[in-house]
Amino acid sequence: MPPTALFDLDGTLVDSAPDLHAAADRMAARLGLAPYRLDEIIGMIGDGVHVLIERALAARGRPFDQDVYRGFLDDYAANAAVETRPFPGIPEALDALAAQGWCMAVCTNKHEYAARLLLDALGLLDRFAAIGGGDTFPVRKPDPGHLFATLRAASGDAARAVMIGDHRNDIIGAAGAGIPCVFAAWGYGPAEMAQGAAAIARTPADLPALLEGLIGARATP
Numbered sequence: 001m002p003p004t005a006l007f008d009l010d011g012t013l014v015d016s017a018p019d020l021h022a023a024a025d026r027m028a029a030r031l032g033l034a035p036y037r038l039d040e041i042i043g044m045i046g047d048g049v050h051v052l053i054e055r056a057l058a059a060r061g062r063p064f065d066q067d068v069y070r071g072f073l074d075d076y077a078a079n080a081a082v083e084t085r086p087f088p089g090i091p092e093a094l095d096a097l098a099a100q101g102w103c104m105a106v107c108t109n110k111h112e113y114a115a116r117l118l119l120d121a122l123g124l125l126d127r128f129a130a131i132g133g134g135d136t137f138p139v140r141k142p143d144p145g146h147l148f149a150t151l152r153a154a155s156g157d158a159a160r161a162v163m164i165g166d167h168r169n170d171i172i173g174a175a176g177a178g179i180p181c182v183f184a185a186w187g188y189g190p191a192e193m194a195q196g197a198a199a200i201a202r203t204p205a206d207l208p209a210l211l212e213g214l215i216g217a218r219a220t221p
Contacts, residue, residue: 002103003215004156005207006147006179007128008165009108009115010045011187013090014122017042018083023076024056027068033060042188046167048109048134049073077114081121087186089204094127096208105154109134109141109169130154141169144176162211164201168193180214182207 010016021041028035036056044055053072054064097104105128108115112133119125132150139145151161163174166187171194174181180198185191194200199210 001155001157001160002101003160003162003211004103004105004129004151004154005097005211006105006107006150006156006161006163008163008167008170008184008187009106009110009118011166011189012087012164012170012184013106013124014084014086014118016080016084016118017045017188019080020045020052020076022082023072023079024052026075027053027056027072028060030071031060031062031068033062045188046109046169048140049076049111049114073111073114077117080114080118084118084122086122086124087204091124093204093207094124097211098127100208100212102211103129103154103156105130105132105150105156107132107141107147107150107163107173112136128154129156141167142172142176144173147173147177147179160215162198162214164207164211165189166193171196182210182214 007013021038024041025035044052053069057064112131112135115131115133130150130153134140137149151158158177158179161179163170163179163181164184166184166189171181183194183197183200185200185202198214201207201210
């Protein structure tokens with residue numbers, strides 16, 4: 001069985017903050033609220049869009065509103081790939097991992113439909129054996145069940161898997177699943193979120209060697 005690389009999406013594979021920021025500003029304009037700074041929105045990413053909207057509205061003194069949330073989802077889905085791009089070096093890292101025989105899957109708290117739409121628009125969807133979104137299974141990160149379910153969908157084995165992500169949810173979920181996690185230092189999570197990671201990748205180019213080393217270390221008696 002080939003080893004499996006489980007990737008977070010936002011802040012790990014793709015720089016999606018510009019389009020999330022633009023959608024949040026359009027939401028704010030519809031509600032007559034002050035626009036957001038990009039760094040505000042980046043700090044809200046990682047727990048799924050529902051939590052992002054809760055945080056964004058709370059930051060402007062507004063309670064969560066289901067209709068506003070649905071409006072954001074529709075607007076973002078239609079504009080998810082305007083400015084969003086893979087982080088520099090990600091396509092090359094995915095090529096290198098595929099050449100090494102890795103199976104790859106996405107484990108994200110983003111809704112599965114939005115994740116698939118975005119990855120397809122960026123020409124990345126076919127690289128992944130499974131997409132485990134935040135609404136695909138009954139649980140989501142940091143629940144380790146999200147990782148286990150995504151692995152099953154990709155026909156992977158937790159004993160031969162590595163998680164790659166930029167958020168504490170990735171590290172916590174991986175620890176609960178008994179899977180090493182590589183912290184993506186180029187992403188949105190501050191450096192302190194790397195605590196508990198098995199390794200830190202400074203750039204995507206670091207991933208092939210780091211992942212190979214982690215799988216080899218696990219196989220060593």
